[in-house]
Amino acid sequence: MRKNDIRQHKPTRNAASKESLLTDPGNNQLETGVSGWTLVKRWKDARKRYERQGVLVEKHTLEKAEKECLSDEALREKRRERDAIRRQRLDVEYIDKFAKKIRELFPHCPEGAEIEIAEHACMKNSGRIGRSAEAKEFSDTAITLATIAHIRHTMTEYDNLLANGFFREDAREAIRDELDEIMDKWRKGSSVMAEK
Numbered sequence: 001m002r003k004n005d006i007r008q009h010k011p012t013r014n015a016a017s018k019e020s021l022l023t024d025p026g027n028n029q030l031e032t033g034v035s036g037w038t039l040v041k042r043w044k045d046a047r048k049r050y051e052r053q054g055v056l057v058e059k060h061t062l063e064k065a066e067k068e069c070l071s072d073e074a075l076r077e078k079r080r081e082r083d084a085i086r087r088q089r090l091d092v093e094y095i096d097k098f099a100k101k102i103r104e105l106f107p108h109c110p111e112g113a114e115i116e117i118a119e120h121a122c123m124k125n126s127g128r129i130g131r132s133a134e135a136k137e138f139s140d141t142a143i144t145l146a147t148i149a150h151i152r153h154t155m156t157e158y159d160n161l162l163a164n165g166f167f168r169e170d171a172r173e174a175i176r177d178e179l180d181e182i183m184d185k186w187r188k189g190s191s192v193m194a195e196k
Helices: 015-023 059-071 073-105 113-121 140-154 158-163 168-188
Strands: 007-010 037-044 049-058
Touching (some): 049 059, 059 073, 073 113, 073 140, 140 158, 140 168
Antiparallel strands (some): 037 049
């Protein structure tokens, strides 16, 4: 009997099924001949290392793992829903704390601007400053950078300059005085609030 008759290659698509395969203690006795699975690796000359290609699985082991995967699908779905709600609650709390820190550093910013800045800067998967490790510690630098970005894009001609062919550095230099003036008013206050 050929090796392919006993085992079949299982691409690692379903994480739960794969975990079931790899955590079952009866599946990892390859040395004794009572094998259930093995990792498939290929040597890559360019990288000078082995790279994982997938899992080679005996048919009965695969069927057992798939049954286990299907049996706890409802439990995993409930857990995903519960975790999503928890993450959303934590996200709202994080944005609220971020906004309070903005208000603390810039007490004279227009009412509601801190929420707008925080929501934009902290948008998930955006790569913006509000999702950085520094921002999650509520550092003054990260909060200030988020505020500067908001002022630059919403209260100056920065976006218009970029649209008209200015390089980023030149556009930033062109609006620097206006930006600094607004930042000072938001920090220290004045009789005329900077609004556009």
